[in-house]
């Protein structure tokens with residue numbers, strides 16, 4: 001049994017460093033602590049998005065303490081998928097060791113709109129990038145795709161699919177697409193992470209709609225990787241990330 005109301009690690013959060021988010025890492029960690037979390041992933045947008053990280057700031061991820069206000073901070077990035085080949089932002093190779101958790105996402109400000117087939121192939125190619133552990137909000141309705149081959153590729157690579165609570169607010173029409181991903185992940189035994197995609201500290205660790213969608217689909221608890229800190233940290237350790 002587990003508590004569907006709670007995750008121990010929020011795997012997708014932003015700070016002011018993303019250029020369009022509003023809280024600091026300190027504030028996010030204080031908020032996480034107040035909600036009983038044990039860890040969070042600091043996943044600023046990659047350099048292809050205007051006013052976000054540059055190659056120097058990604059190098060400085062190494063300056064962040066392992067624990068902030070008692071919260072384990074896993075440094076990482078929300079890489080932008082930038083074309084139909086599934087290429088992601090370039091960061092300096094010296095920064096790669098600071099990517100404990102790499103998300104690859106499509107955003108309309110830095111990814112052209114293509115066909116369903118092109119989006120599907122781009123997601124599959126991005127999953128094959130060694131810096132990428134998970135696809136961010138692949139249920140985003142703006143970029144229609146075919147979930148089944150994407151989920152099967154995640155399974156082949158032992159990678160992850162994100163169920164992003166912010167999609168239900170910010171990305172209209174995403175609920176139905178997220179449900180398709182949830183059903184295929186359940187069918188093929190692929191693990192998911194439930195995240196807030198927080199752009200303000202009040203959002204950190206708050207994921208009720210994503211958890212409800214999983215619960216309503218009878219999604220197996222053991223396939224929600226970040227419901228426990230130990231499972232999530234163990235996955236990163238097995239992958240040689242931490």
Ligand SMILES: [Zn+2]
Nearest residue numbers: 078105107136
């Ligand atoms: Zn995103």
Ligand SMILES: [Zn+2]
Nearest residue numbers: 012014078197
């Ligand atoms: Zn994000």
